[in-house]
Amino acid sequence: MSPLISPSILSANFGHLEKDIEMINRSEADWIHIDIMDGVFVPNISFGFPILKYVAQLSEKPLDVHLMIVQPEKFIPEVKALGSKVMNIHFEACTHLHRVIQQIRDAGMEPGVTINPSTPVWMLQDIINDVYLVQIMSVNPGFGGQKFIPHSVEKVRQLRDLISQSGSKALIEVDGGVNLETGARLVEAGADVLVAGNAVFGSSNPAEAIWALKNL
Ligand code: DX5
Ligand code: ZN
Numbered sequence: 001m002s003p004l005i006s007p008s009i010l011s012a013n014f015g016h017l018e019k020d021i022e023m024i025n026r027s028e029a030d031w032i033h034i035d036i037m038d039g040v041f042v043p044n045i046s047f048g049f050p051i052l053k054y055v056a057q058l059s060e061k062p063l064d065v066h067l068m069i070v071q072p073e074k075f076i077p078e079v080k081a082l083g084s085k086v087m088n089i090h091f092e093a094c095t096h097l098h099r100v101i102q103q104i105r106d107a108g109m110e111p112g113v114t115i116n117p118s119t120p121v122w123m124l125q126d127i128i129n130d131v132y133l134v135q136i137m138s139v140n141p142g143f144g145g146q147k148f149i150p151h152s153v154e155k156v157r158q159l160r161d162l163i164s165q166s167g168s169k170a171l172i173e174v175d176g177g178v179n180l181e182t183g184a185r186l187v188e189a190g191a192d193v194l195v196a197g198n199a200v201f202g203s204s205n206p207a208e209a210i211w212a213l214k215n216l
Pocket of ligand 2: 033
């Protein structure tokens with residue numbers, strides 16, 4: 001089955017963001033991936049809600065919002081107001097992860113949980129039946145265009161096993177350094193959703209790059 005593709009606008013050209021979002025609208029992308037960074041949880045700051053309001057208005061694809069911030073529960077109303085489908089928070093940023101997942105669901109969004117490269121998959125075993133998706137970071141979060149960490153493929157396999165053993169319906173999303181080569185290995189290991197920033201926006205034909213990932 002072909003993977004869902006979620007292009008990350010972190011790598012888009014903010015000088016002509018409208019053009020890049022229209023490209024995504026016309027492409028075979030399934031979602032649009034939005035990276036929110038706070039300069040605390042990760043060593044970078046991306047963009048905030050005033051810009052995202054504009055992105056949300058332009059996008060015809062469901063929003064896949066990845067929050068790399070501390071205390072993400074504080075922003076559930078703002079993420080909801082964007083009309084987001086998925087609100088994806090970091091395992092490492094939430095002391096009371098179970099509660100925050102319920103709060104996201106109660107707000108009418110699909111809860112996602114992301115794990116950093118140093119967090120083992122088995123840490124998710126008590127939460128796997130409560131989430132819509134698990135995102136595996138295949139780079140250390142904070143920047144686009146980084147090199148793929150090969151061990152992430154093994155983590156996708158482990159997560160696929162955990163999901164089938166627990167009867168969970170969680171989707172497996174992978175974020176960081178995804179291109180045609182790493183994407184093929186991830187899909188083979190059981191990934192359902194591929195996030196791609198540089199592989200799309202660094203290409204001379206971004207819509208074709210999305211098509212190629214979709215048709216791996
Ligand atoms: C990194 C972000 C990613 C990033 C991916 O912290 O979460 O979504 O945009 O970019 P690439 O695909 O270039 O690694
Ligand atoms: Zn991301």
